[in-house]
Amino acid sequence: MPDASLLGANVKALFFDVFGTLVDWRSGVAREAEAILGPLGYRLDWPAFADAWRGEYQTGLEDVRSGRIAFAKLDVIHRRNLDRILPRFGLEGAPEAALGELNLAWRRLDAWPDVAAGLGVLREAFLIAPVSNGNISLLVALARRNGFPFDAILGAEIARAYKPAPEAYLAAAAAFDLPPSACLMVAAHSDDLSAAAACGLRTAHIARPLEFGPGGEGESAPKTRTDLAAADIGDLARLLRATEESKP
Amino acid sequence: MPDASLLGANVKALFFDVFGTLVDWRSGVAREAEAILGPLGYRLDWPAFADAWRGEYQTGLEDVRSGRIAFAKLDVIHRRNLDRILPRFGLEGAPEAALGELNLAWRRLDAWPDVAAGLGVLREAFLIAPVSNGNISLLVALARRNGFPFDAILGAEIARAYKPAPEAYLAAAAAFDLPPSACLMVAAHSDDLSAAAACGLRTAHIARPLEFGPGGEGESAPKTRTDLAAADIGDLARLLRATEESKP
Structure with missing residues (x-):
């Protein structure tokens, strides 16, 4: 695991995968x-x-x-x-x-139980947006239903490209006027995180062992190198706060 | 003034001009x-x-x-x-x-004093988004500073076209999967509203007599035909609620 204390110092925006990562x-x-x-x-x-x-x-x-x-x-x-x-x-x-x-x-999907509260905490310190393959109207409906306090709806429809195409990640960073290294991609899928990392984004894995049901292929841990690995969105907030506090 | 009771029945989304209309x-x-x-x-x-x-x-x-x-x-x-x-x-x-x-x-502009509360009320009944010429990062900063609870950031950067070009309005309606007639453009500028109406959107004028300072050219009333004319965003919420209540 890379030095987590490097992370909070530079990251300004958190980008969230949605299907599987935020909603079931x-x-x-x-x-x-x-x-x-x-x-x-x-x-x-x-x-x-x-x-x-x-x-x-x-x-x-x-x-x-x-x-x-x-x-x-x-x-x-x-x-x-x-x-x-x-x-x-x-x-x-x-x-x-x-x-x-x-x-x-x-x-009309429901969020995993940790998400709304976790996003609320994260929003205090970071810009937050979905970087999902879902379209804007779909993501707005999910955000309303589940109380996701996103700053903007980014992702495939803005980029007119579907993850894991590089444009999907790079267009999101550009919309926030940030270099990729100031953006943290958060997902329960190692392939999404690998593609984001290849574009220069930081990465955080969220464990969603039940995404595909009991005994399914949901990832309990990353299968690729990531900057952070969290049990859920609340845990990510704790890890990032720890990161902030460890700044010199 | 067209029959206001027609308005609430069909309008699903409110699109807001920002510079002058929401912020000073x-x-x-x-x-x-x-x-x-x-x-x-x-x-x-x-x-x-x-x-x-x-x-x-x-x-x-x-x-x-x-x-x-x-x-x-x-x-x-x-x-x-x-x-x-x-x-x-x-x-x-x-x-x-x-x-x-x-x-x-x-x-780093401040909202007119009626805006944040008014948007909060309107959001209970409508999707709300800026349809501004401002870029996404700029609008996110204004929304954070002033507590605007937008569902999404629409406008010029999504459309890659500046108002009053038709694409700026039509791309916003398309992002929400709505026909233009289900969208209400809200602005303090008659030319913005004329252009939106020409695209088939409904229109609401907001009086901002002080936009250009005391004695300036800020519009106290629309100079063009609009569906609604409101004193401020709170007044718009009252007009739309009256519209809702007058539904059969």
Whole structure:
């Protein structure tokens, strides 16, 4: 672990991954799918449905990253991904109104319990913004629902590029007039942090062992070199405060 | 005045002009200029200096709107405008460090006294965002200083176009996934409101008779047709609440 005391002295902004890091997409998507499709008579393994939908995530984003399709908001990518898994769950005949509503499930996810309070503490000392692949309207809905006190909504829609493309991180730093080294990327995903570090950002890992459910592939610890590793957002605030206090 | 009861039923988001409408740029720029240049021995008519700097505003933006220069953040435009007026005030010899600091005066402006509380009330019923020509970092600084509880920072930097270009308004509506008719542009400037209305947005005028100082050209009333005209942001909240209550 690099010397943590170096960190607080220079970092001005914290950038947060959202799906998995701040909000529990798996439980939320499963709950929303059951609430929307259940009354229509569908009986699915709802968590498996959530996993399958999220399982198309990188494939869908790669269509944009590779240039195969023009940049489109994550809402659009989510819908393409949903359409792709419908046959797998016998949902080809589901009414369009229900599918449209289901596609907005990603706006109605709940935060992990440590997040709102932790962000409130961090905001006292740092600029805070999501640097997520979610679109602005989606992230505003999540922020409102969960009380995230973001200073601005940064990320893919601002950059018109999806993480882990370098532009997604660099556009966020540029929006705050900061060099990448003054920005700390916070995520529960080692690949996100590796890409941020390659752009010169500092990195903090958040443990989310239950992101993919019990026994799933949620990361309890970083698989890559990071500046910090925290148990949750409150723990990150404690680590950064310790860092501040250790300044000369 | 169109039927105000039509307004609340459809409007989901409020877009705010910032300089003049939410913050008092004239007093703030004059104060900051005196605080930075005074100790260096300069004795200027500080409000006249603020007026002169702001007087270059449209000229500076027109360089971008006309395509003469590529899009640049308002911070950059402000600095070009500052350099243009230096000779007029005998400031050609001012140290670069002081001028760089002075250029950030626009981040240290105070809100008109009705704004923070009014925005807090409006946020309970509407999405709220600045749709300003200010850049994201500048607007974040103003929001932090004055307690503006914006949902997102929209405006010129998102659109890469300066008001009154249509893209500036339309990009904001698109970011919130709303048709222009579901967005209310709020400004103390009739030309801003005319341009927004031409894009299909609803409009609300805020009276800021003191924007350009006592006896100046601040607008006490709209010079164009608007959906609403309010004395201040708190009054706008009252008008919109009245609108809500008059819904069938």
